[in-house]
Amino acid sequence: MAKLTFKSEKCKGCGLCVDACPKQVLALDADTINQKGHHPVKAVKEEACIGCAFCATMCPDCIIKVER
Amino acid sequence: MIVFDKPHALSDAPLHYCPGCTHGIVHRLVAEVMDELGIEGRAIGIAPVGCSVMAYDYFNCDMIEAAHGRAPAVATGVKRSDPNNIVFTYQGDGDLASIGMAETVHSAARNENITVIFINNAIYGMTGGQMAPTSLPGQVTQTSPYGRDVSLCGYPIKVCEMLSQLDGPEYLERVAVNNVKNVKNAKKAIKKAFENQVNGKGFSLVEVISSCPTNWGMTPAKALAWIDEKMIPYYPLGVYKDRSANQ
Numbered sequence: 001m002a003k004l005t006f007k008s009e010k011c012k013g014c015g016l017c018v019d020a021c022p023k024q025v026l027a028l029d030a031d032t033i034n035q036k037g038h039h040p041v042k043a044v045k046e047e048a049c050i051g052c053a054f055c056a057t058m059c060p061d062c063i064i065k066v067e068r
Numbered sequence: 069m070i071v072f073d074k075p076h077a078l079s080d081a082p083l084h085y086c087p088g089c090t091h092g093i094v095h096r097l098v099a100e101v102m103d104e105l106g107i108e109g110r111a112i113g114i115a116p117v118g119c120s121v122m123a124y125d126y127f128n129c130d131m132i133e134a135a136h137g138r139a140p141a142v143a144t145g146v147k148r149s150d151p152n153n154i155v156f157t158y159q160g161d162g163d164l165a166s167i168g169m170a171e172t173v174h175s176a177a178r179n180e181n182i183t184v185i186f187i188n189n190a191i192y193g194m195t196g197g198q199m200a201p202t203s204l205p206g207q208v209t210q211t212s213p214y215g216r217d218v219s220l221c222g223y224p225i226k227v228c229e230m231l232s233q234l235d236g237p238e239y240l241e242r243v244a245v246n247n248v249k250n251v252k253n254a255k256k257a258i259k260k261a262f263e264n265q266v267n268g269k270g271f272s273l274v275e276v277i278s279s280c281p282t283n284w285g286m287t288p289a290k291a292l293a294w295i296d297e298k299m300i301p302y303y304p305l306g307v308y309k310d311r312s313a314n315q
Contacts, residue, residue: 002071014088014281014288017171038087053072054248060092061083066072 002051004043007063013038017055023048026055058068077111078104081125088288090214090245090278091119091187095126097186097251098158101127101259105266111154112146114170115169118160119193137168139173143182154180156183159201162192165225169201172227179236179270183261186227186273189280189301190298197283201225204302209283224302228275232308238270244277246295250305269312277303 003023011034018026018041029042041064043049051068074080078099085091102108111129115121117136122132134142139157147155163188164172175182189211192198199209202224206215216224228242237262243254254276261272277299279291286294286302307313 010082012087016088016288016292020291041212051071056072057248057251058093060085060089061098062074062078064072065070065074068070068071 001048002019002049004046004055005065005066005067006041006043008032008040008042009033009034009036010061010063011038011040012036013040014060016058017041018061020054020058022052022054023050025049052065075099075103077108077128079126079128084122085119086280086282088279088281088291089119089193090189090276090292091216093245094124094158094185094187094254094276097245097255097258098156099127100255101262104259105262107154107262107266110152111156112233114146114155114157116157116159116260117194118163119218120158120160120187121194123158123206136173137163137166139163139168140160140171140180140182140184141285143184143304144175144180146177147180147182151181154183154262156185156262156265158185158187158286160193161188161189161200162195165227169225173212173231173234176231176271176273177234179238181265181268181270182272183265184271184273185258186275187278188227188299188303189274190261191280191283193280193283197280202227202303204298207298226303228273228308231273236271237273237309238311239264239272240275241273241310242275242277242303242305242308244300246277246279246292246296253305264312270289275303277305
């Protein structure tokens with residue numbers, strides 16, 4: 001299983017990572033609002049993550065760290 | 069094992085770009101290439117005027133802010149004064165293809181040994197979404213509310229095709245950053261553009277088809293789909309000139 005780390009305070013909630021994930025691991029966290037006023041991304045199914053880093057590849061703000 | 073992390077050449081400053089703006093992806097690709105080639109210490113970036121005007125805050129290498137459109141001219145001076153510098157410009161379509169067209173064409177014609185990263189998002193982003201030289205025929209913008217009328221405003225400028233007619237430039241390629249595959253291809257092109265400079269080959273320009281969700285009036289995901297639907301058919305991706313490949 002891969003490990004995902006997010007810099008949630010820098011997330012702008014654009015959702016490009018959510019769309020890029022082939023395993024539907026990510027979702028925007030509707031219960032949280034960060035300092036910028038966005039719903040940051042979170043891993044809702046981290047156990048399904050295969051560590052392909054497609055999310056991080058599409059993240060414009062470089063907030064995702066992927067470890068395997 | 070770390071599969072993916074922020075490259076060292078990218079600073080920790082939060083990007084000021086709108087949510088879903090692909091400027092951030094291209095910034096990261098440039099920084100990754102600087103890391104991989106080990107050139108951060110001798111790289112000098114030239115920031116443009118436009119949305120990426122504050123690019124100097126986002127790279128850890130030395131940066132210079134140029135007057136609007138004049139980045140290739142500034143880069144020429146920096147490169148000629150010390151050819152050991154790795155000099156790149158990072159420009160949008162309003163900067164490179166409008167006010168700075170003369171500097172772009174002439175630095176290409178002179179085959180200056182610099183790297184140009186050209187972001188084409190078919191609109192003026194920073195000033196609020198006016199029509200750009202690269203806006204598509206029929207595209208609705210703030211200054212073409214009924215769509216770009218080519219009989220009144222002329223046709224979009226295809227920078228790679230135009231520059232490929234010159235004998236000067238070494239390498240011209242058009243890429244996009246609207247999906248994972250295209251981002252990976254974009255990185256290859258940007259890396260080649262920097263390698264050309266390291267190897268002293270000459271003027272290398274990478275045109276990156278990019279999105280502007282805010283001024284296109286779309287969600288970030290819809291904007292990426294619009295690149296596939298509208299932008300790429302008008303601006304075909306590919307290598308437009310590569311002198312080293314012909315030898």
